Amino acid sequence: MSARPIATDAATDSPLRIMNAPSSFEQRLESSGGQPFVFDHGDMRTLHFDHKYVQSAMSISAPDKLLLSYTRAMMGFMLFQPAPKHILLVGLGGGSLAKYCYRHFPEARITVLELSAEVIALRDHFMIPADDQRFQVIHTDAAAYMQAQQGNIADIIMLDGFSADGPAEALSTSGFYAACLRNLAAGGILVSNLWDRPDFLVQAIGQALAASDWRIWWCRTSDSHNCIAFFIKGSVTPLFRTMILRRAKKLDAQFGLQLSELVPSFQLVRDQPEEESV
Known part of the structure; x- marks a missing residue:
């Protein structure tokens, strides 16, 4: 796993950088137990199945907006x-x-x-x-x-x-x-x-x-x-x-x-x- 993960959207192949402290994402990944999990960075909320891809992305302040x-x-x-x-x-x-x-x-x-x-x-x-x-x-x-x-x-x-x-x-x-x-x-x-x-x-x-x-x-x-x-x-x-x-x-x-x-x-x-x- 990358110490500073660069996730690629599984549905878009478009790079989305996870900019939080590396330990924050890694801890969330490890605590997920292999299940889908949510990760927040500022106004961005993302869905992950693992460390490789961002499955979905949402603006917390504008949840109905199509970001991708x-x-x-x-x-x-x-x-x-x-x-x-x-x-x-x-x-x-x-x-x-x-x-x-x-x-x-x-x-x-x-x-x-x-x-x-x-x-x-x-x-x-x-x-x-x-x-x-x-x-x-x-x-x-x-x-x-x-x-x-x-x-x-x-x-x-x-x-x-x-x-x-x-x-x-x-x-x-x-x-x-x-x-x-x-x-x-x-x-x-x-x-x-x-x-x-x-x-x-x-x-x-x-x-x-x-x-x-x-x-x-x-x-x-x-x-x-x-x-x-x-x-x-x-x-x-x-x-x-x-x-x-x-x-x-x-x-x-x-x-x-x-x-x-x-x-x-x-x-x-x-x-x-x-x-x-x-």
């Missing part, structure tokens, strides 16, 4: 579906995406699937809302949960499930992705944080769905190696980028998510030549 660029990028689903009725998130972590959606979509129902009871037990530390009529955290295996559903359960599904070492294997199969897509309502969007996976994995998912009319657009966040993929139903129009950039600018003016910076980097996973003129 990959979380802002995942909110890019609003480019395609701006008014979801039900948002389902896979992976709770520190609840950054869950809290943001709960605050900014007051008419939507928010469901979060989380495998780790220990992570759920830390929800109050990250000021995650209590369960109510429109917000629920479910302790479950997301892969089994998705397979058991009969379809048409959510307008938005956001995949952000990670273990201590990276993306959870059970949430990385084409079968799991197919189950997620099957469970989307008409006009729904699947958003996935693919971390720093190479392009061929995105291509493999695309090939598994080649017989359908799903399209996969993906981009990298500007300050990390993250790939964020958006699964969108239907054909691609020639004015796709123009329309999406126009929407991004409007959303940025309202939410400040910097989505317009991502749009130029969008790439289409395809087996055929590009369907649009750029």
Whole structure:
């Protein structure tokens, strides 16, 4: 273990330096007994599974703010579906995406699937809302949960499930992705944080769905190696980028998510030549 740990966000591969006295972090790590734990430095509160990665980060004074660029990028689903009725998130972590959606979509129902009871037990530390009529955290295996559903359960599904070492294997199969897509309502969007996976994995998912009319657009966040993929139903129009950039600018003016910076980097996973003129 480094005497002055430099943690890399497991979901972003973006360096976050733990600047407290080294002994403070090390003592907290040792006392955790191998369980997820919370660490504070000034206004920053972070979630850790071990010494290697920061799993989630929160501003204590602004707990609903999206600090990490990959979380802002995942909110890019609003480019395609701006008014979801039900948002389902896979992976709770520190609840950054869950809290943001709960605050900014007051008419939507928010469901979060989380495998780790220990992570759920830390929800109050990250000021995650209590369960109510429109917000629920479910302790479950997301892969089994998705397979058991009969379809048409959510307008938005956001995949952000990670273990201590990276993306959870059970949430990385084409079968799991197919189950997620099957469970989307008409006009729904699947958003996935693919971390720093190479392009061929995105291509493999695309090939598994080649017989359908799903399209996969993906981009990298500007300050990390993250790939964020958006699964969108239907054909691609020639004015796709123009329309999406126009929407991004409007959303940025309202939410400040910097989505317009991502749009130029969008790439289409395809087996055929590009369907649009750029």
